[in-house]
Amino acid sequence: MRISHKLVAATVFIGSVAAYSLNTSDRRTFLSQTAAASVSLVAAPGVAKADGQDTYSDFITTESGLKYKVTKEGTGAVPEPGQTVKAHYTGWLEGFESPKKFDSSRDRNRPFQFRVGAGQVIRGWDESFGAMAVGERRQIIIPPRLGYGDRGAGGIIPGGATLYFDVELLGLL
Structure with a gap:
C-alpha cells in the first residue's frame, strides 16, 4: 500500500x-x-488497511480466486494438460519474503517435476503452471481452497492457510 x-x-x-x-x-x-x-x-x-486489500492490488485475480503477478515474461511453450514440467519454487506463509518460508527448491538447487493438471500438486499450482510459458516467473497467492484447505499439510502448513509462492517454469519434459 x-x-x-x-x-x-x-x-x-x-x-x-x-x-x-x-x-x-x-x-x-x-x-x-x-x-x-x-x-x-x-x-x-x-x-x-487491516484487511490488506491494497497490499496486492497489482496482482491479477482469476475466477477461482488465485492471484498472480508475472515478474518475468516467458518465451517458451505453455504446457498441455498431463505434460511434465520442471519448476523452481519458494513458498511462504504470511506473505512474500516473510520469515515463514516453508519450502524452496531453489534453496536445494533441485527443480521440482510434476504433471500439470494431473492432481499431483495443489490445485493452485495446476492452475498457475497450466497457464505459464517456459521461462516465466510469477508470484502467486493461493487461497486455502486451492491449497491444503482446512487440513493443512505435514504439520508445517496450518489448516486454512493462504500460501505465497514465487514460481518459475524452467522447462517441459
Whole structure:
C-alpha cells in the first residue's frame, strides 16, 4: 500500500480543522494524536488497511480466486494438460519474503517435476503452471481452497492457510 504525503497532509489538515472548536488543552491532545496517527500510517503502512486489500492490488485475480503477478515474461511453450514440467519454487506463509518460508527448491538447487493438471500438486499450482510459458516467473497467492484447505499439510502448513509462492517454469519434459 502506498501512502502519499498528500494523504498525511490531508489527515493533519482535517484534524486541525476539527480541533479548532476544542479548548486549548483538548486541541493540543487531539492534534498530537492526529499527528501520531499520521506518522503511523507512514511508518507501518501494513496496519493502515487491516484487511490488506491494497497490499496486492497489482496482482491479477482469476475466477477461482488465485492471484498472480508475472515478474518475468516467458518465451517458451505453455504446457498441455498431463505434460511434465520442471519448476523452481519458494513458498511462504504470511506473505512474500516473510520469515515463514516453508519450502524452496531453489534453496536445494533441485527443480521440482510434476504433471500439470494431473492432481499431483495443489490445485493452485495446476492452475498457475497450466497457464505459464517456459521461462516465466510469477508470484502467486493461493487461497486455502486451492491449497491444503482446512487440513493443512505435514504439520508445517496450518489448516486454512493462504500460501505465497514465487514460481518459475524452467522447462517441459
